[in-house]
Amino acid sequence: MKRPIHSLLGFGLVGALLVVVLLGLVWLPYDPLAIDLDHTLASPSLAHWLGTDEFGRDVASRAMLGARISMLIAIQTVVISIVLGTALGLVVGFLRGWTERVIMTFSDALLAFPGILLALALVAVMGSSRHSIVIALAIAYLPATVRVVRGSVISIREREYVEASRVAGDSALYTMWRIVLPNALPPILVLATSLFGWVILSESALSFLGVGVPPPLPTWGNMLSSARPYMYAASWLSIAPGLCIVATLLGINMLGDALRDRLDPRDN
Amino acid sequence: MISYVIRRLLLAVPTLIIVALMVFFLVRLIPGDPAQIMLGEGADPSAVAALHAELGLDKPVYVQFATWLRHVVSGDLGTSITTGEPVSTLLITRAETTGVVVLISVGLATLIAIAAGTVAAWRRGGKLDLAVMSGASLILAVPSFWLGLLLLLVFGVWLHWLPVVGYIPFSEDPWSAMLFLILPIATLTISESGVLIRMMRSSAIDVLRLDYVTHARAKGLAERTVLSRHVFPNAFAPTLTLVGLTLGRLFGGIAVIETVFTLPGLGRLMVTGVLSRDYPVVQGCLLFTAVIYVVVNLVVDLLYPLFDPRVTVE
Numbered sequence: 001m002k003r004p005i006h007s008l009l010g011f012g013l014v015g016a017l018l019v020v021v022l023l024g025l026v027w028l029p030y031d032p033l034a035i036d037l038d039h040t041l042a043s044p045s046l047a048h049w050l051g052t053d054e055f056g057r058d059v060a061s062r063a064m065l066g067a068r069i070s071m072l073i074a075i076q077t078v079v080i081s082i083v084l085g086t087a088l089g090l091v092v093g094f095l096r097g098w099t100e101r102v103i104m105t106f107s108d109a110l111l112a113f114p115g116i117l118l119a120l121a122l123v124a125v126m127g128s129s130r131h132s133i134v135i136a137l138a139i140a141y142l143p144a145t146v147r148v149v150r151g152s153v154i155s156i157r158e159r160e161y162v163e164a165s166r167v168a169g170d171s172a173l174y175t176m177w178r179i180v181l182p183n184a185l186p187p188i189l190v191l192a193t194s195l196f197g198w199v200i201l202s203e204s205a206l207s208f209l210g211v212g213v214p215p216p217l218p219t220w221g222n223m224l225s226s227a228r229p230y231m232y233a234a235s236w237l238s239i240a241p242g243l244c245i246v247a248t249l250l251g252i253n254m255l256g257d258a259l260r261d262r263l264d265p266r267d268n
Numbered sequence: 269m270i271s272y273v274i275r276r277l278l279l280a281v282p283t284l285i286i287v288a289l290m291v292f293f294l295v296r297l298i299p300g301d302p303a304q305i306m307l308g309e310g311a312d313p314s315a316v317a318a319l320h321a322e323l324g325l326d327k328p329v330y331v332q333f334a335t336w337l338r339h340v341v342s343g344d345l346g347t348s349i350t351t352g353e354p355v356s357t358l359l360i361t362r363a364e365t366t367g368v369v370v371l372i373s374v375g376l377a378t379l380i381a382i383a384a385g386t387v388a389a390w391r392r393g394g395k396l397d398l399a400v401m402s403g404a405s406l407i408l409a410v411p412s413f414w415l416g417l418l419l420l421l422v423f424g425v426w427l428h429w430l431p432v433v434g435y436i437p438f439s440e441d442p443w444s445a446m447l448f449l450i451l452p453i454a455t456l457t458i459s460e461s462g463v464l465i466r467m468m469r470s471s472a473i474d475v476l477r478l479d480y481v482t483h484a485r486a487k488g489l490a491e492r493t494v495l496s497r498h499v500f501p502n503a504f505a506p507t508l509t510l511v512g513l514t515l516g517r518l519f520g521g522i523a524v525i526e527t528v529f530t531l532p533g534l535g536r537l538m539v540t541g542v543l544s545r546d547y548p549v550v551q552g553c554l555l556f557t558a559v560i561y562v563v564v565n566l567v568v569d570l571l572y573p574l575f576d577p578r579v580t581v582e
Contacts, residue, residue, distance in 0.1 A: 105283065109286035109290060109558075110290070112558040113554060114518075114519070114557055114561070120523070121538075121554055123542070204411055205413060205524045208524055208527070210543060235425065238414075242410075242417065245409075246406075249410075250405070
């Protein structure tokens, strides 16, 4: 496979997304929340590049604001899930024994719930808001993170340099933090990239189902959800937000693959 | 073999108990009287008091859990707040739709993955490989619900070939039902094939490197025979595991596809349950899908030695 082209494309797509998000902080073509009942469901034109929705709101502006909201949710979720998952995976993989057995049984049980349903149920309990989406998705993806980190920690703890640290009389905490963690970072980094893509996808799915970010704030998912009844009258409403999700995921996945190729020596 | 089966069965028990605990406590996290929550806000106070007593809410939590678990095991998952129907009946009717869509789609996706993944591995680095892998990467980036919307747009709205909304239960009239199920099945098949193709390709590549494949070729066997007799059987096991995980996950996780195509499946039941705060339904869906996940993976684990003879049963 022509990997350099892949990673270049990945950087390009993610870079373009970042530019759109940063640009959106200082300038948007229209107010994304401004209702204009004289221009509802207008097809794409020079004035409105991506047309307007059922309330006459500019789709391009909403997609730009949606990008920012999705990014923020994804970053928060990934950070929480990776930090908690790494801590748990590190302790469990390093100490093993009954700690591992107890935590892994819980983690496996959590894994038995389909991620999207678990997130749905948690949002149902906490109420629909941006914070509850972040918490729900972080919990839904925690077991996968714990599993990956634990797996690499288990293989690292058998290496000589870990043994050396133990023989030298370092405390378990020191060995975990200073010796094991830095060596376990590459797979965690690759996981964080994939996780970012999964969270973007799940958040858009939750918003599509109507339990994600509450309107009128736009996300790509809830834009698609409100476009569903206007498929006959305004098909472009269903196309633009979807393309945004696809471009973002393609970029992130390609970056992730490139990162894995660089960091994973087994594949070379 | 029998001791392996028993041990694997016993391993599922703690998982199931913790799953039950999580589902039980999820509803207890909501502030307020659980009996009131289970019956909805407009419920008759005497009914609330009766349920309060039945659930044993004055007793310690572990007694409450035991009572609840006894109800669950005997098939009593409570009644839906919005429809008044028993949750277990709802689950069974809804599971049919989801089951038909998921089983057919995953079956088709597996066949596609076996063919495309093996061929891509065989032609590794060539144009065919590039085409298959680019297709798989694209599929991974397309949300299933958007793919569904696009197919609906093309085949329903523009071409008028297939109905846009509606549903006929499969058990009533399988042929008419299929008309409504073609698009959901196509969507799910495409969406799920991406990851399965990648898995099949990478394990087929590993197998193609091995000596017995070189040996089979040296014997003068046709490439077709080498691939079907030597590569496929040895490379399929990891994909089978993934198929099991996918089946378990999809049983509850096709809520988005059911929403796009307005199909009355399990996922849709859960979503409407969440939106209308119908907690008995939410609890029932969670428990049901988690149990299915555990059972499907159990079955796959038990089937594993049949597909991969190298896995020895101790």
